[in-house]
Amino acid sequence: MSQHWDPDRYLVYADERGRPFVDLLARVGAAAPARVVDLGCGPGNLTALLAQRWPAAEVVGVDSSPEMVARAVDVPGVRCEQGDLRTWRPERPVDVLFSNATLQWVPGHLDLLPDLVGQVAPDGWLAFQVPGNHGEPSHVLLHELAADPRFAGFTEGVARPHSHDPGVYADRLRDLGLEVDAWETTYLHLLPGEDPVFTWISGTGARPTLQALPDDLRAVFVEEYKALLREAYPPGPHGTTLPFRRVFVVAHPSPVHRDTRVPAARVTGRR
Template structure:
């Protein structure tokens, strides 16, 4: 599945805000190595390098398109680097002090088990912060899945879209972190995003949730699917004089590994 970095950052203020709400709760003392799992176009990873200029900051992503855009960020920060990698195969080293993963783990089946392994491997004192979207049961996603399951689209899209099982609840991540010997905090926030323009919710999901659908359909099929989907979105998210209100629930969890008893 290819990613479009320009489409992804189209709603930059709204997509960036959860990252800063997350990282504001991570408070290490002069970290040596900081890793951003699923770094995307790298603009947010670069803020970690500016926050901790003495650290080695590494952004990992599986998308060559995203990393091509991220490469320019490294030129301005000597300690910042990017690499292509499957985050499911990554493990922290003994020098990893901070791990951040922002809106990435929902794409990785079984990530809750991976989280347990990552936390077990972290050294005492290290931090782990994660954020995932919690809107898989919102109309933006249920309408997409319902349309994909209709007679016209089912033969082409069977098994392409995942549902609420893609992420856990805040309590699930909190329990995993506590079980790993961490002090932890988990919470959720629903941002009431006011999106401008025509069919703005469709434009939003084109950058993320709709990409698996468009990846398997031809351009003509994709346009036909989008037309049906957009009509349903207009009913679920009506335009107002102020724009279209798009509630977006996000799930956060932050952990610090503690010394063994």
């Protein structure tokens, strides 16, 4: 089924979702890039930070969601376009290719890495961040409930985000001749309000499952899922703590391999 993103719901915890973007950006060493691309730009609020850091660069945001692109078109200093990162190709090599919390939605995205590297200029930078929390209760409980016979006929086969450990990405990119800085961080987000973990995940990881359900069953599913999340993430005196693991990768051509990387045309043909 067609998937739809809700920019307003996604932005409920904009500050918390923005922290990994800022931490990733801080490790990119590009001084004066001419062309910067944000793959999976979402509503563009974070892409604006790329334009602020490199005001002389052409900054392009790409997202597959028409709802997100519609929200992002008015971001100052950023040109946004709709596109699927699996098939999107730049007009010319990119000096900084950035992707925040997007690759986890692409099945088999490890095999996409040579394509992405092939789109980066010889002295350019590839930087991405993916959630690494898919074994946490928020996701485990979602999938267990979705497998209940009441819901399974509708939720079977829906999209599930998936990512790898930092070392897996680092090895793949080093095989392509890049120097790699890979790490992970677990943020402890303190969320206010009622059922905040449901509010968080319903804007991202649970979205395909919720959309797959008919209205009457969705209401039942939501109430049961909220109850499970309240038990797994009980509120404390200051709010509800959501531990959230993120995986970060920044890659740059090694001086030894800079002139021997596979040309982009050959890389993109090997899929």
